[in-house]
Amino acid sequence: MEMVYVPTDYSRSLLLAATATGGEPDSLRGRIEASQVHISVDITVPGSSTCLLVLVADLRRLPIHLSLDPGHGSGRLSDDLLDQAVNIAAGIDPERPIKVGAASPDALHVRVGVDHAAAHLNGVPDGHGTHIRRPGHSFPKLRYAGSGLGSVLTAAMLTGEIFKTVTTLRPGSHRRIEALDFCPVTLFSPQEQAPEHLHVERLALIGAGAIGTAVALILRALEATGEMTVVDRQIFEPPNVITYSLGSGQEAAARLPKVDIVEAALQHMNIRRVHGTVDDLIAQIDAGHKPMPQIVLGAVDNIAARHDLQRIYADLVLDGGTGGRAGTTVSLHEALPTGPCMRCYFPASTTTLTAEQRLHQATGLPLARIARGDQALTEDDLRGLPRQGRQLLERHVGKPVCGLGRVMGLTTAAGDDSYQPSAAFVAQQAASLMVGALIARTHPGGNPVSIRQIEYDTLHGPRPDIVDDRRPRSDCYCQTNTDIIRLVRAQRAKNILTQ
Ligand SMILES: [Zn+2]
Numbered sequence: 001m002e003m004v005y006v007p008t009d010y011s012r013s014l015l016l017a018a019t020a021t022g023g024e025p026d027s028l029r030g031r032i033e034a035s036q037v038h039i040s041v042d043i044t045v046p047g048s049s050t051c052l053l054v055l056v057a058d059l060r061r062l063p064i065h066l067s068l069d070p071g072h073g074s075g076r077l078s079d080d081l082l083d084q085a086v087n088i089a090a091g092i093d094p095e096r097p098i099k100v101g102a103a104s105p106d107a108l109h110v111r112v113g114v115d116h117a118a119a120h121l122n123g124v125p126d127g128h129g130t131h132i133r134r135p136g137h138s139f140p141k142l143r144y145a146g147s148g149l150g151s152v153l154t155a156a157m158l159t160g161e162i163f164k165t166v167t168t169l170r171p172g173s174h175r176r177i178e179a180l181d182f183c184p185v186t187l188f189s190p191q192e193q194a195p196e197h198l199h200v201e202r203l204a205l206i207g208a209g210a211i212g213t214a215v216a217l218i219l220r221a222l223e224a225t226g227e228m229t230v231v232d233r234q235i236f237e238p239p240n241v242i243t244y245s246l247g248s249g250q251e252a253a254a255r256l257p258k259v260d261i262v263e264a265a266l267q268h269m270n271i272r273r274v275h276g277t278v279d280d281l282i283a284q285i286d287a288g289h290k291p292m293p294q295i296v297l298g299a300v301d302n303i304a305a306r307h308d309l310q311r312i313y314a315d316l317v318l319d320g321g322t323g324g325r326a327g328t329t330v331s332l333h334e335a336l337p338t339g340p341c342m343r344c345y346f347p348a349s350t351t352t353l354t355a356e357q358r359l360h361q362a363t364g365l366p367l368a369r370i371a372r373g374d375q376a377l378t379e380d381d382l383r384g385l386p387r388q389g390r391q392l393l394e395r396h397v398g399k400p401v402c403g404l405g406r407v408m409g410l411t412t413a414a415g416d417d418s419y420q421p422s423a424a425f426v427a428q429q430a431a432s433l434m435v436g437a438l439i440a441r442t443h444p445g446g447n448p449v450s451i452r453q454i455e456y457d458t459l460h461g462p463r464p465d466i467v468d469d470r471r472p473r474s475d476c477y478c479q480t481n482t483d484i485i486r487l488v489r490a491q492r493a494k495n496i497l498t499q
Pocket of ligand 1: 343
């Protein structure tokens with residue numbers, strides 16, 4: 001096979017850094033590229049090897065110098081684990097291999113473990129949660145073996161702390177975590193439970209992008225079983241390697257559908273792929289070809305898509321998001337068909353249009369035509385358009401319609417994530433909130449929890465005040481059309497029985 005080398009594209013993680021610091025991406029890049037980070041791990045801590053591999057991948061998504069302590073004596077990492085770490089780093093950037101060996105003198109030392117004497121930063125998973133400590137702060141006694149969720153969250157939090165240091169964020173723009181104990185299942189409530197095996201039925205994941213691949217990474221780390229429908233219409237491309245939690249440069253070169261990347265990661269689950277839109281999934285549910293999901297995990301990046309996934313009318317929506325000025329804020333919106341629904345959280349607004357709606361408004365090209373995005377624009381398409389639309393589009397005849405908004409500079413942050421700052425360690429924290437809520441709400445005998453909204457800036461870290469209860473908006477569609485919603489749900493429930 002002929003290999004075409006495409007340099008790893010760090011632009012979006014650099015954009016996140018530049019937006020967070022208020023600096024210029026170019027000078028920042030120089031500073032980040034000069035940074036040295038050294039990783040070590042206490043392999044006797046349960047969950048530490050999963051945590052290590054995610055940490056290596058998350059740190060490799062920054063253009064820093066990276067080294068890994070192989071350990072010695074009985075604490076030496078196995079050859080298999082070392083190989084996995086080296087291969088994961090190479091899959092993300094073959095030009096920047098991770099060095100296995102001693103730290104350079106100036107390196108920032110991050111350790112997976114509780115014995116923090118030599119490290120600048122320590123973290124360990126504890127059950128589904130994490131403990132992060134700087135020197136001078138002692139760890140509590142670990143209660144449980146670290147789960148896959150706890151391991152991924154620990155790696156994401158440690159990467160966030162490294163990110164703050166290597167980008168030299170200004171005081172006031174962030175909070176350096178000295179000591180943090182956080183569990184995305186129990187949040188800050190005192191109730192705790194030992195991690196159990198996660199088995200899911202009739203789960204749907206809408207979106208296999210930055211957050212969707214982070215959800216899949218966590219489900220894989222949890223060794224979850226059961227079945228899940230995954231919906232995404234896009235192709236995995238080179239810039240995604242730096243911002244997504246799954247997928248290598250080679251897979252990007254192969255231009256696989258994003259749903260295939262998720263399916264390949266979840267070998268223990270029965271994955272039903274929908275390489276298409278939410279409307280395609282709804283059509284397949286109504287035709288009895290796909291099960292009606294009970295729980296929908298929303299991993300989309302715009303409001304229109306959130307409204308779309310609400311129309312599945314599953315029993316529960318757990319919608320994760322990243323956003324805020326610098327793209328560092330994470331959120332979870334829990335939604336019910338009876339309200340609060342996604343429209344209660346995100347009322348329709350004319351200022352937030354999708355890329356498709358923008359292209360339609362600028363050119364008059366019908367939305368139904370724009371939806372057939374893979375088909376090239378033809379002279380026929382231009383006939384009947386307003387003059388301005390024809391003038392804008394005539395240079396682009398022969399190009400696929402789906403990329404036109406971007407080519408014509410019509411896209412903004414809403415609807416097209418091409419220019420949004422983004423980092424895998426942020427998306428993994430959003431995904432941790434989603435999977436944490438999934439576990440809390442599917443745990444047999446678990447206490448019923450009110451419908452919540454959670455939001456925090458990863459540059460500050462989670463705190464007890466990040467959780468709010470939500471009620472429906474009285475003028476929302478979910479409150480004014482309860483009969484229609486009940487009918488649709490009853491019809492789709494019937495389809496489940498006739499399959
Ligand atoms: Zn509503």
